[in-house]
Amino acid sequence: MSSRLLVEVRKNKHAYILMAPYFLIFGVFTVFPVVLSFLLSFTHFNMLQLPSWAGFSNYARLLVKDDVFLIALKNTMLFAVITGPISYMACFLFAWLINELPPKLRALLTLVLYAPTIAGNMYLIWSLLFSADSYGYINSFLMKWGFILEPIQWLQDPRYILGIMIIVQLWLSLGTSFLAFIAGLQTVNKSLYEAGAIDGIRNRWQELWFITLPSMRPQLMFGAIIQITNAFAVAEISIYLIGFPSVDYAGHTIVTHLIDYGMIRFDMGYASAIATFLFGLMLLTNLVTQRLLRKVGE
């Protein structure tokens, strides 16, 4: 058995040579830290003393004792369930809509749609919009038209915080997956459409469902994973726009909870347990999504 494996390996030595540089670096800078963090989740580790074995106590504390974590979990789930699917579909829809434009025009429109991701100053703009005094754009607009009499503390009021985070994330939707879908639409084999026309594809929707989407399955899978990781790992919007910590933990997410313990309290064992829990959550969502994506085009 093992000698057969050896023969197989030798036969494919070119494959291993091509992969060697990447996986060497990947192993050192990604696999090793991830495995180490996973192991640390079973220890108490304050980054000064050596880690001491803790068994499952970090996980027990996370799920049973930590009330703030439950708030973070609730916020993250709500955020992910709303922004994940909407962003994903928006990415595909816009990529599909602009796909058949001439290259120059398409590049320009892509830039406009991708602008929020590339500009890098979006938190400034959103904090101007949601500024708490009567000069903030939204408050001044609402007051001018008489919807409200006094300015609303948008970014400090727990009733609005999560909603604002969701709006900003949706505005940021057209990022990585959007570009991947645009490139993906360009690599769909054009002769499939001609063949489809002969096979009785009648309209653009049938073409989309029976030809375009199935041909783009690899990109759709890629986009799904990117959207899942973006949606569940939300932290920056909360930190830079709402502030950290947020009022009543209304903008607290799993990753801001992790940052709290890892970077501020230096409780690396507990922070690693949070990271592992989040990993499990994403993995589960990913399995469900992959199953759904397999049904596309059937």
Next chain:
Amino acid sequence: MAFPLVFTVSNAFKPLDEIFLFPPRFFVRHPTLTNFTVMVDIFADSWVPFSRYLFNSFFIAIVGTAGHVIIASAAAYPLAKLKFPGRNVLFSVVVLSLMFSAYVTAVPNYMTISWLGMLNTYWAILLPAFGSTLGLYLMKQFMEQIPDELIEAGKIDGASEYRIFWQLVMPVVKPAWLTLIIFSLQGLWTNGSVTSHKYIYSEQLKTVDYVFGQIANGGIARTGPVAAVTFLMMLVPITVFIITQSNVIQTMTTSGMKE
């Protein structure tokens, strides 16, 4: 959607009184170049010449991106198109690693870089960028679309795996690596300061966006030059974006793959 771009451009040309106007106006009323001249004056005083920061930024962005695209694509080809023992395991590990929070891996990463003696060198930024996960996953997914007949045809013609990869596969997945160039360049260009804070201490090795951050730290008196700097920082990724995006066009039809 283009609002942030317009806002940045117009802000860079605003005189100080318009920048501080609240609520701010979208468009500039009396355009001026003062912000840029003030910015140049600040750089004239800097201890390390500005051209050095600029070189560092371009060096890291270009070498990091080129290295990542080539190394990740080389690994993606076997994963997508060749059958060998360990293929599924390797690929699963890559996808799984995308889901682990970078905040907890930061500490082990710092220790590794320190053990390897790469602190305070370009390598501390370049090497992790080469092995970044996104590129491999993106390239692998695109290569899966390539018909097996194309690779078979290459093999029948006697091409080695390396030639098939470089001369057959890479041209077909051009839209993918053009897109990957944007992701990688954008990341290295604007997030360089985060990494250089962590791993690089020498002033001579720091990047432009780190220096720009320093200008911004000068506080409210620097608001004008900061607006100019924000605008200039945006130019590079946007230029690359426009060039690559207008080249993302139907490669399938141009590479003779009509069956």
